[in-house]
Amino acid sequence: MKSTTSLYAYLFLIFITIATSWIANTFLSTAVVAIVTLLSVLKFCIVGFEFMELKSANPFWKFLLIIYGIIIGALFVILL
Amino acid sequence: MENNKKLVLYPPGGILMWIIIYVELFTFGMAIAALTYYGAQERVQFHRDSQQLNTLIATINTILLLTGGYLVAKGVHLFRMLEIQKAGNYFLWAIFSGIGFMLLKLVEYYGKLQVGFDMEYSTFFMFYWLMTGFHWIHVFVGVVILFFLRRTIIKQQADASLEDIEAGAAFWHMCDLIWLLLFPIFYLLF
Numbered sequence: 001m002k003s004t005t006s007l008y009a010y011l012f013l014i015f016i017t018i019a020t021s022w023i024a025n026t027f028l029s030t031a032v033v034a035i036v037t038l039l040s041v042l043k044f045c046i047v048g049f050e051f052m053e054l055k056s057a058n059p060f061w062k063f064l065l066i067i068y069g070i071i072i073g074a075l076f077v078i079l080l
Numbered sequence: 081m082e083n084n085k086k087l088v089l090y091p092p093g094g095i096l097m098w099i100i101i102y103v104e105l106f107t108f109g110m111a112i113a114a115l116t117y118y119g120a121q122e123r124v125q126f127h128r129d130s131q132q133l134n135t136l137i138a139t140i141n142t143i144l145l146l147t148g149g150y151l152v153a154k155g156v157h158l159f160r161m162l163e164i165q166k167a168g169n170y171f172l173w174a175i176f177s178g179i180g181f182m183l184l185k186l187v188e189y190y191g192k193l194q195v196g197f198d199m200e201y202s203t204f205f206m207f208y209w210l211m212t213g214f215h216w217i218h219v220f221v222g223v224v225i226l227f228f229l230r231r232t233i234i235k236q237q238a239d240a241s242l243e244d245i246e247a248g249a250a251f252w253h254m255c256d257l258i259w260l261l262l263f264p265i266f267y268l269l270f
Contacts, residue, residue, distance in 0.1 A: 006157070010150040014143055021139040024268035033269055040264040044257060047146075051153040052253045053092040061091045061098065068105055072261055075113055079120040080269050 009050040016043055033080050041073040093250030094243055101254045104218075108211065108258050112265060115207045119270055122203060129204035130270035132197060137188050138267040141181050142259065145219075148177035149256040152226070152249045159245055164237050171230040174252070178223040185216055208266055215258055222252045 020039045023032060048065045049055040055062070084090040091098045119126040155170035192198075192205075199209045229248040232240045 006150065006153055010146065013146045013150075017139060017142045017146065020264065020268060021135055024264075025135060036264050036268050040260060044260045047149060047253060047256050047260065051149045051256070052250055053153075056086070057091045058086055058088040060088045064102065068102075068109065072109060072112060075116050076265065076269060079116045 006050055009046050013043055013046055034077050037073045037076040041069040044069045044072075093246045097247045097250045101250065101257075104254060105257065108215075108261065111207070111211050112261060115211070115265060118203050118207070123270075125202060126204045126270045129197075129202050129208075130266065132192070132195075133208075133267050134188055134191070135267050137184055138263055141184050142263050144177045144181045144184070145256050145259050148174040148181070149253055151177065152252050156245055156249045159233060159240070160242065162238055164233060168230050168234050171226055171233065175223055175226045175230065178219055178226065178252075181219055182216060182223070185212070185219075204270075211262060212266065215255070215262060218255050218258065222255045225251055 016039050020036050023039075024036050045066060049062070054065060089095055151170045151174035155167045155174065158164075158167035158170060197205050199206050225248045229245055232244070
């Protein structure tokens with residue numbers, strides 16, 4: 001893990017967290033579900049790749065995490 | 081060791097920890113699927129119940145968990161660099177962020193119980209109590225693991241096992257991952 005990369009990832013995660021809360025509380029639209037879901041899955045993947053160091057792992061583990069995020073995200077968007 | 085991580089059997093934190101992580105993600109994933117399904121059936125009720133939750137507390141809690149995740153990742157990095165004392169300090173601050181999360185969640189739970197939003201109040205709150213409560217227990221276990229990791233680092237210094245530290249850190253990050261899915265579904269999307 002490169003220390004500076006991780007710090008940037010952390011700051012970006014905080015920014016997205018505040019942004020998703022603001023978007024969800026400010027706008028009322030079906031597009032909000034898609035945007036909030038997309039940003040949440042992005043956060044999920046950043047934690048996996050940066051903090052859990054999956055970016056230096058075998059592609060199998062990266063693939064599994066991304067697929068999981070996509071399935072959950074698709075579930076949110078389709079059903080909600 | 082670093083080269084081993086490219087092999088499928090050696091993910092960071094060890095394959096056993098990753099099996100546990102995916103079993104947990106699968107379990108929570110099934111619960112999230114059920115919650116989403118019932119949410120689509122009872123859309124109005126779920127929206128009304130979701131409005132009773134405190135988004136500000138949940139946002140602060142998300143920031144606390146992400147901060148804990150960053151501190152642990154940094155702690156592991158420093159341990160590899162043999163900066164043992166600094167690594168211990170980062171783990172200590174991560175423990176504080178975990179405790180902060182748990183206390184804030186208890187404040188939220190107390191508020192909900194005071195106004196009668198218990199498990200039997202509605203389908204939404206049944207899922208809320210089960211899933212966030214189960215996650216709270218995970219965070220508690222994570223804090224205990226971090227406490228023992230820190231103690232091991234301080235006592236054994238560079239002799240502490242990197243594999244153990246990476247495995248404990250992976251468990252902590254798993255708590256982040258689960259919360260990052262629970263946060264939008266309970267507080268933002270309905």
